[in-house]
Amino acid sequence: MSEEASGHPAILRTAAVTKVYRTGAVAVHALRGIDFALYPHEVVALLGASGSGKSTLLNILGGLDRPTSGRIFFRDRELTNLDDEELTEFRRAHVGFVFQFYNLVPSLTARENVALVTEVAENPMRPEEALEQVGLSARLDHFPSELSGGEQQRVSIARAIAKRPEILLCDEPTGALDSTTGVTVLDALIEVNRNLGTATALITHNVEIRRIADRVVYMADGRITRVEENEARVAPSEVSW
Numbered sequence: 001m002s003e004e005a006s007g008h009p010a011i012l013r014t015a016a017v018t019k020v021y022r023t024g025a026v027a028v029h030a031l032r033g034i035d036f037a038l039y040p041h042e043v044v045a046l047l048g049a050s051g052s053g054k055s056t057l058l059n060i061l062g063g064l065d066r067p068t069s070g071r072i073f074f075r076d077r078e079l080t081n082l083d084d085e086e087l088t089e090f091r092r093a094h095v096g097f098v099f100q101f102y103n104l105v106p107s108l109t110a111r112e113n114v115a116l117v118t119e120v121a122e123n124p125m126r127p128e129e130a131l132e133q134v135g136l137s138a139r140l141d142h143f144p145s146e147l148s149g150g151e152q153q154r155v156s157i158a159r160a161i162a163k164r165p166e167i168l169l170c171d172e173p174t175g176a177l178d179s180t181t182g183v184t185v186l187d188a189l190i191e192v193n194r195n196l197g198t199a200t201a202l203i204t205h206n207v208e209i210r211r212i213a214d215r216v217v218y219m220a221d222g223r224i225t226r227v228e229e230n231e232a233r234v235a236p237s238e239v240s241w
Ligand SMILES: Nc1ncnc2c1ncn2[C@@H]1O[C@H](COP(=O)(O)OP(=O)(O)OP(=O)(O)O)[C@@H](O)[C@H]1O
Pocket: 021, 022, 023, 028, 029, 030, 048, 049, 050, 051, 052, 053, 054, 055, 056, 057
């Protein structure tokens, strides 16, 4: 939903953001002037060829990385000039991340993996509640090796949302999964978005997945080339790839 349609100001916004990676004499222009906004409660799909800058943008949005130039705002607060400690604080309080690989601690159960986050958050859910949100109430005491890939990814979603972040950033969350398993993961993301209103940005290589989003942002060569609004979101179960 656009600002006009949603009636809400953006929760995250970038203005003319660029990112240049310099390796020796070579400069890679990963982002070439990005004006992007993420609105409360929406799901945005980021689509684009490999190397188009999707992960770079997501990392900058979440405060994992900094732009070379341009500005970034969280609501009315400018993030651009925060020092490392302040940026880490922003990330801890407001952003959940889900990556392609789940990064669970193998020696801890699902419940304990989520508890790692809830122990240090300000107003967290109980791990059991977070795992219920992603449909894993029956797997609380399973270790990662006792869970399927889709279940492990859902534990990582539970871990990301347990601190009740306003923003959830997902980099290819179904990239390592087959279609059927991927659908269960997307279902969990949509359920979380519906129940908690978490603004969600989702990188995917898969054009079919764009249909589960409210908006689709296309990237090419470090630029946003097109933004589409979906009239209605399609349930993940209706998408296959
Ligand atoms: N740490 C880095 N150092 C140098 N170049 C980098 C670095 N990270 C990314 N790049 C380059 O920046 C460009 C954008 O990369 P990015 O990972 O954002 O693209 P992407 O669209 O997410 O790609 P993919 O879909 O393959 O993950 C690429 O050309 C990449 O090689």
